Amino acid sequence: MDWKKSLNIAAIGFVAWLLIIEWSNFQDDVASQIPQQESELTIPQPSQLPTLETQQVNQFSDELPLLIDTPAAVVETRVDARLVTVTTDAVEVTIDTLGGDIVQVKLLKHLTKMSEDGGEPFTLLTRSSKNEYIAQSGLIGKNGTDTREGRGAYSTSASQFSLEPNQSALNVDLTLNQNGVRLVKRFSFSRSGYVIGVSYLINNSGYEPWEATFYGQIKRDSHEPLVESSGGIQPYLGAALREADKNFAKHDFSDIQDETVKSSIEGGWVAMVQHYFVSAWIPPGDQKNNFSLRKLSGQDVYLMGFTGEKINVASGSYGEYMAQFYVGPKDQAKLEELAEYLDLTVDYGFLWMLAKPIFAAMKFIHEVVGNWGWSIILLTIGIKILLYPLSAASLRSMAKMRSLQPKMERLKETYGDDRQKMSQELMGLYKKEKVNPAGGCFPMLLQMPVFLALYWVLLESVEIRHSPWIFWIDDLSAKDPYFILPLVMGASMLLMQKLQPMPTDPTQAMVMKIMPIAFTFFFMIFPSGLVLYWTVNNLLSMFQQWYVNRQLASASAVKK
Incomplete structure (x- = not known):
């Protein structure tokens, strides 16, 4: 032979x-199956706005809040009046001042298709009547801003922010007064970067100690990415996080639907991964954080997020908490710089050591x-x-x-x-x-x-x-x-x-x-x-x- x-x-x-x-895994015509990208942000009705389900205070640090519909009576202002738009050289970000969620992100340097073919800035995050993919964050617990009764309604100095030619960075502050405590939810942007700093500045002028826990989560339905087919290939779409015994753990929507994923680790990160692009929450690296991936029962809604350590601010003192949210292309060098093993979201499979x-x-x-x-x-x-x-x-x-x-x-x-x-x-x-x-x-x-x-x-x-x-x-x-x-x-x-x-x-x-x-x-x-x-x-x-x-x-x- x-x-x-x-x-x-x-x-x-x-x-x-x-x-x-x-x-x-190829599709004969992926583009025909993908919802068309909307040119404007569609505002949800008040009954669709998220809030938090009641839980025991001592459980807030262990469990991300579940979302339920807010009664229409809770919302007194027009939804479009709540939106704040921030523009840098790299991104256009829309923030809802009710809760301070990032409800839309357009990547200005990455187009839906070639520019000569009429390509427009690629929308990675969106909140529309057809699709929902947003980044939520807030405070829960004893003095949290997010409760069953509603979410914190912040105020801001303007509805439009942009970097001036002589600026390299921009801070956008949302403020809220809470029984003698002044809260500033600050979003920090750089000129050409894709990292958004999300921090809370707590000035406790009250007579009682202040206590809450920060949470950050990605809320997404199972829609296909709003991007044209790349040679007919449909790569991995789903969540990823660093776990205690695994540096890069992938869990697609079907995995999360079958079983809730929980992990607790110092530092860490949680991400939503798709072809070429990624969004990820990166909590403080020197604190122990609790991560969770789960699907809401009876809904096409997946939550991927974390809770940090409890924030305690004594009466008459000042406190601060900061996390980072990355939303953009899979830039290996930047992802590696942000958090250990986050660059593995550029998934080379089992041959990564050669790739x-x-x-x-x-x-x-x-x-x-x-x-x-x-x-x-x-x-x-x-x-x-x-x-x-x-x-x-x-x-x-x-x-x-x-x-x-x-x-x-x-x-x-x-x-x-x-x-x-x-x-x-x-x-x-x-x-x-x-x-x-x-x-x-x-x-x-x-x-x-x-x-x-x-x-x-x-x-x-x-x-x-x-x-x-x-x-x-x-x-x-x-x-x-x-x-x-x-x-x-x-x-x-x-x-x-x-x-x-x-x-x-x-x-x-x-x-x-x-x-x-x-x-x-x-x-x-x-x-x-x-x-x-x-x-x-x-x-x-x-x-x-x-x-x-x-x-x-x-x-x-x-x-x-």
Whole structure:
């Protein structure tokens, strides 16, 4: 039996199986199933406004508040009059002064589609009649602002805030007077950052000690992200958090629906993850925080949040509490800076230890060449050079096996009916010629983790979203509109087969012939950046095979 070819086909089949798994998650037309993004914030009716369900005071630090509808009589002001808009270079944020929730975030540097196609700022957080994805925060407990009777109604100096040209930071203060205690809920913004500081400044001028607990949570329904399809791929959508025994724990909506998730850890974070973008609450790193993921019974509402340690402010004194809320692209460097292991929301899967240095190398190349398409090509070349010793060993083994084909055919004709004798003679031939039948396969298998890691890097990198290469490829994160790259990739696979002898087994030969056609169809719906990588890799493999064959031919000629 030709073990080399069987193992090679098994390796190709393994890759095909992985691609089929990805393909099974594809959508024929994702955009037609995604709700259209609304240009204006839709204001919910008073009966839809959130408040908090009554709980025992001593339980507030252990349990995030549940949401119930507020009676219409509680709300006395017009809802639109409560909204405050803050604009920086990076975001446009809308805050509801009833409770101080972030009810809409538009990412000004990330568009719904290419700008020439009419792209608008991408709305990540929204509160509309169709969808709800907001960031809530407040105070609960003995002197909390959020109770069954309602939420704190804050006041502010203006309804519009923006950074002036000479400003690098901006604070937006919401104020509330509470029985001699002045509360300031402060939202802090930077010019081009995606981190929003959310802090409480407590000035207790009353006669009694003041006590409450801060909570922050992401409230979301299960709607698909308001973003166009990226090459037909639908990656992970769901919650993630750091747990005591796991640095990065993912829980999708179905997991949360089945079982509430609770965790308690010093520091930590809780996030809502989708393709390219993430929102996350980051509490103080030096305090013990309680995290919870749960679904409200009978509602399409998921809550992902935390409660911090109790805040105590003595009479006549001053207290402060601060958390951070990140809402924006999956910027690995910034996420790593914000909290330990938060950068793992850029999910490279089990090959993250290879993917992270690969991404770092690709980013370095981009800083030099300034184009992500050429960065992918140069990175692929660099990887092929690094792995050349393995590739060369594989190709030499394949060439030696090819040279033994006539002798193997004669053995098959002579001992075809006696499998035991055939195997003995084949092993003797391999030993005599000093050939390892698996030598052509194992080096290829050793390269596979690197190629799969690069696949995930290209899939997860927000930097590649809406990035052009050359000519008709104006978005490396979208599929090739004319399918030129997939056809070139399929042709390169056919040419590679021409350079290698086909297996003598008819079934194996048929599988080898079908592979280029199957891969071509798979890659037609893949992002063009992935297809570019695979095409360049195939072309480099063809060149390496030609070069090794030439070396072996020269060595053979010298011996003669």
